[in-house]
Amino acid sequence: MSTLEIKNLHKEYVDAYTGETVTAVGDVSFSVDRGEFVSILGPSGCGKTTVLNVVAGFDKLTSGSVEVGGKPVTAPSPERGVVFQSFALFPWKTVLGNVAFGLRMRGVPRREREPVARQYLELVGLEGFERKFPHELSGGMQQRLGVARVLANEPEVMLMDEPFASVDAQTRRKLQEDLTDIFQAKRPTVFFVTHDVDEAVFLSDRVVVLSSRPSTVAEIVTVPLERPRNWRSVLENPDFRHTVTHLTDLLAGGRAHGEEQAERLSGRVDSSSEPPVRADAGGES
Numbered sequence: 001m002s003t004l005e006i007k008n009l010h011k012e013y014v015d016a017y018t019g020e021t022v023t024a025v026g027d028v029s030f031s032v033d034r035g036e037f038v039s040i041l042g043p044s045g046c047g048k049t050t051v052l053n054v055v056a057g058f059d060k061l062t063s064g065s066v067e068v069g070g071k072p073v074t075a076p077s078p079e080r081g082v083v084f085q086s087f088a089l090f091p092w093k094t095v096l097g098n099v100a101f102g103l104r105m106r107g108v109p110r111r112e113r114e115p116v117a118r119q120y121l122e123l124v125g126l127e128g129f130e131r132k133f134p135h136e137l138s139g140g141m142q143q144r145l146g147v148a149r150v151l152a153n154e155p156e157v158m159l160m161d162e163p164f165a166s167v168d169a170q171t172r173r174k175l176q177e178d179l180t181d182i183f184q185a186k187r188p189t190v191f192f193v194t195h196d197v198d199e200a201v202f203l204s205d206r207v208v209v210l211s212s213r214p215s216t217v218a219e220i221v222t223v224p225l226e227r228p229r230n231w232r233s234v235l236e237n238p239d240f241r242h243t244v245t246h247l248t249d250l251l252a253g254g255r256a257h258g259e260e261q262a263e264r265l266s267g268r269v270d271s272s273s274e275p276p277v278r279a280d281a282g283g284e285s
């Protein structure tokens, strides 16, 4: 059964300066099953974050429907916990306090809060840091705290908006491995926004590829990789490279990547007329 069901999502904004109507999301439909990890990829500005914001309840859709657990989304809720790129932690609360706060809001009895919070901190490798404050943690540790805080609420779906975009490449790989381990251990339902093709393939069961605006679903690609996963074995797996290449081609507008490059080099394609491909496809993540 699907936990998240998006049908014909269409979202328009009115530009505050020009007064013009901007179609942020054209017509997008897909679902995420319970315990599934689904990423959304697409050119810059195609509406990935808008889709996440509508699912989170931060933004209202113009038409279509978004349901989580069979109920229409109308407002933000801990049932749809969001892990942001900026860590959005409470700086005045300890590491333990940051996780316990959500439990308090959820009505978990005081006695149970600390052991449950400790369990989630252990899951993300932050045991021993319970009494520290967020500013005493590295960027990577702060992001893991953000994940612990959301997961401790046992949300129907965990929403992640480019959560590793602001950490260095080495930490990013480590966090991706940590997240895939956490996913393996707890099997939360995850909806993940990224512009990084390698990251999407490494983490996901399926990848939803959006076209450029007005966005529609170009293809939903199933990732043929076993779990558990780690970068060392995944990088040696031909299925990984094959899937990355396929997604890269889709993002480049459906043409074979090599073909496109050759055309560009021979001057047959004016690169300024190409759809913007922000994805750092195939590169070091």
Ligand SMILES: Nc1ncnc2c1ncn2[C@@H]1O[C@H](COP(=O)(O)OP(=O)(O)OP(=O)(O)O)[C@@H](O)[C@H]1O
Binding pocket: 013, 014, 015, 016, 022, 023, 024, 025, 042, 043, 044, 045, 046, 047, 048, 049, 050, 051, 195, 278
């Ligand atoms: N509040 C808003 N008001 C007006 N236009 C908006 C608003 N939010 C987003 N948009 C427009 O909607 C479109 C989609 O934006 P969105 O941030 O969802 O794309 P994205 O795919 O996440 O982009 P990126 O990959 O660059 O982060 C863009 O053209 C953006 O300018």
